[in-house]
Amino acid sequence: MKILLINPPFIGRFSRAQRSPGVIKSGTMYYPYWLAFAAAVAEKRGHSIHLIDCPASGKSKADLLECAAEFQPELMVIESVTASWSSDCRIAGELKRLLPESKVVMTGTQVTAMWQETLQLEPTIDFAAIGEYDLIIADIADALENNTPLDQVRGIAYKQFNTYRKTEERPLIENLDELPWISPIYKRFLNPCDYYFNLSYHPMVMLIGGRGCNAVCFYCVYPQVIHGHRYRHRTPQDIVAEMLWVQENMPEVKEITFEDDNFAADRHFARQFAVLVKEQNVRLPFFANLRTTVDFDTLKALKEAGLRNTAVGFESGDDRILRIMRKGQNTAIQKRFVDDAHKLGLLVHGCFMVGFPGETRDTMKRTLKLAKTIKPDSAQFYPVMPYPGTGAYAYYQREGYLVDESFDKWVTDDGGHRCVLNLPGLSPQQIEQFCEKAFRRYHFSFRYLFYKIRQAFFSPREGRRSIAAGIQFIKYLISNRRRQQSAFAVKPKDIPAHWLEYIRVPMGRMEQLQKGIESSSE
Numbered sequence: 001m002k003i004l005l006i007n008p009p010f011i012g013r014f015s016r017a018q019r020s021p022g023v024i025k026s027g028t029m030y031y032p033y034w035l036a037f038a039a040a041v042a043e044k045r046g047h048s049i050h051l052i053d054c055p056a057s058g059k060s061k062a063d064l065l066e067c068a069a070e071f072q073p074e075l076m077v078i079e080s081v082t083a084s085w086s087s088d089c090r091i092a093g094e095l096k097r098l099l100p101e102s103k104v105v106m107t108g109t110q111v112t113a114m115w116q117e118t119l120q121l122e123p124t125i126d127f128a129a130i131g132e133y134d135l136i137i138a139d140i141a142d143a144l145e146n147n148t149p150l151d152q153v154r155g156i157a158y159k160q161f162n163t164y165r166k167t168e169e170r171p172l173i174e175n176l177d178e179l180p181w182i183s184p185i186y187k188r189f190l191n192p193c194d195y196y197f198n199l200s201y202h203p204m205v206m207l208i209g210g211r212g213c214n215a216v217c218f219y220c221v222y223p224q225v226i227h228g229h230r231y232r233h234r235t236p237q238d239i240v241a242e243m244l245w246v247q248e249n250m251p252e253v254k255e256i257t258f259e260d261d262n263f264a265a266d267r268h269f270a271r272q273f274a275v276l277v278k279e280q281n282v283r284l285p286f287f288a289n290l291r292t293t294v295d296f297d298t299l300k301a302l303k304e305a306g307l308r309n310t311a312v313g314f315e316s317g318d319d320r321i322l323r324i325m326r327k328g329q330n331t332a333i334q335k336r337f338v339d340d341a342h343k344l345g346l347l348v349h350g351c352f353m354v355g356f357p358g359e360t361r362d363t364m365k366r367t368l369k370l371a372k373t374i375k376p377d378s379a380q381f382y383p384v385m386p387y388p389g390t391g392a393y394a395y396y397q398r399e400g401y402l403v404d405e406s407f408d409k410w411v412t413d414d415g416g417h418r419c420v421l422n423l424p425g426l427s428p429q430q431i432e433q434f435c436e437k438a439f440r441r442y443h444f445s446f447r448y449l450f451y452k453i454r455q456a457f458f459s460p461r462e463g464r465r466s467i468a469a470g471i472q473f474i475k476y477l478i479s480n481r482r483r484q485q486s487a488f489a490v491k492p493k494d495i496p497a498h499w500l501e502y503i504r505v506p507m508g509r510m511e512q513l514q515k516g517i518e519s520s521s522e
Contacts, residue, residue, distance in 0.1 A: 023415025
């Protein structure tokens, strides 16, 4: 069976595979790794596949329809997330009308949480795949090809005789080594230069070492909706073998980015992995998400194996807020982790969010103060995004704190995150304004700029990465000048005067400069 797997167009470079999808101010664009897994499994089962990533490649809806007409798939798989859900369903309808004999499957976090609403929103959709859909897509294709009753396919929903049927739940995949590698899928269908992660050397490749997270944070979408709260990982041997494949077959790649929720959730696994990376002579550095509860010895082992940078969810600088969100850590643990990382020379990207239950102006100030105290290499500040299927969504909806439940209004016109929370004493505009101001005050402070200059002097490669990331942010500022009166307005008084000269550089020149920096990377 011919299967077309689609990351559909939405708004510009909309990064759909992220935990909080959007057009990211840093220019970040994630690989469509879940679609790639489904493609690899389907091909292993004997099906013919094609993967198209519209946001990354710049393909429009017209380009997608042309590709579909040329490939003539019998099954079309579309990944969807909350903000793009309505648009994704409309595109599904257009594809169905173009190829009425082809079956359409919708997948992703939004579809899993709201499968019945998805089938109601666009009646031409044939199936909703619920949860981890790597095996589900191949199962649907097998059933269609062999005329097997659909009710025997686990993990799907569909319309039948004016009612909606949901089949038996498909268990989570236990042996992740049985899944084919996704890097060969990347090489065949995607261009690594189309993807960008400002925390990694460019170009990079995104891999998944494991799924699930043993933490119970009430806002995080993947563990609650798709992968569960138990960390299931591939064997170190399987992961390192794929890293070596990338190293040998994708010479343009400069770094491997692991997108697990917490790569060191199993410390024994993490240390085994670190040993094997050194034994097998993996030369590529790697990035991984970690929690602040990782012990020093595990952190040291990963650093010595090539871990260069890590993203860490600190979220809040207020211990009471951390307890409310069920973070499982406090500010003392957070500070200890950063101290350990700094001792090892490990870079840390701090992730901070505001808008939690009990949030006030004072707690938000404490969050910014924490960031300035622990001094991560870079930081991000975002409003809490309560996606359907999470405890956060249930809470904010129940309390009447959601500004708008029309999901297509959860991003700005240019795809940025829009705060949808109206909390007691905090309007969405105030939360947005804090996030923007905190970002500028952190990264444009004299201390931070001096730190970056010093870092570039001692590590030119890191300097080039930082300059490239800075250019991306300046491009973001330029593209948003037309929204000077909005909550995201860039106010010159918040930016040092000498930076304004760079902001006036034409966009084309910015892109030339960025390409020059990237091409000069080792």
